[in-house]
Amino acid sequence: MIRVLLADDHAAVRAGLRFLLESAADLQVVAEVGDGASAVERARALRPDVVLMDVRMPGTDGITATAAITAEGLAEVLVLTTFDLDDYVTGALGAGAAGYLLKSAEPHELLDAVRRVADGDGVLAPEVTRRVIRALAAAAPASTTPPASTPPSEPEPAKVTRVAGLTPRERDVLAALGRGLTNQQIATELFVSAATAKTHVSRVLMKLGVTSRVQAALVARDAGEHLRGSSGA
Incomplete structure (x- = not known):
């Protein structure tokens, strides 16, 4: 109920x-x-x-x-x-x-x-x-590909710190939240039950210190390549 x-x-x-x-x-x-x-x-x-x-x-x-x-x-x-x-x-x-x-x-x-x-x-x-999508796009960097003459830069320390405490599986969940997946879709993608996916999402929100999936998605966007590159998937 x-x-x-x-x-x-x-x-x-x-x-x-x-x-x-x-x-x-x-x-x-x-x-x-x-x-x-x-x-x-x-x-x-x-x-x-x-x-x-x-x-x-x-x-x-x-x-x-x-x-x-x-x-x-x-x-x-x-x-x-x-x-x-x-x-x-x-x-x-x-x-x-x-x-x-x-x-x-x-x-x-x-x-x-x-x-x-x-x-x-x-x-x-x-x-x-x-x-909402337009607002997120406007807030995102214009390009995620650096100029050829400029070596890729490391993520800003604050952005790295936000996800540093997450396990590889939790980083996978955060990346999924950044793509707007539902709990059921996360469960399917990670081959876990819906209840387990919900638990993972709750832990990610708690560790990030945010209260909603939308806020977690913003963290995922800010983490960018660091989040994807450090995933255990």
């Missing part, structure tokens, strides 16, 4: 979400709240598997609440909002949200997203995926 905490300041929206989620045999709504501060408080008390989090709420907003929940490891957070503004998307993912979905999503898409986030995967609304 996947235990879900609802955080939205509109009672009618919460009622609709509760009805939808509890129509599925494997989902249970353990509580519902109307603001971010209450979401953090109830997450501490109940330790749900997933917090379904709105962005705009009175008092403590959803992004601030997401940062608090993920920093304490209380639950996975799936942001569900009306807004696909870039600031909200980057803010939520930077705060450690495992997913970002719009309220215009079809019911089956929402149910699937909750299950995937509970299983340790990341979810992005199709409407924002392209913009």
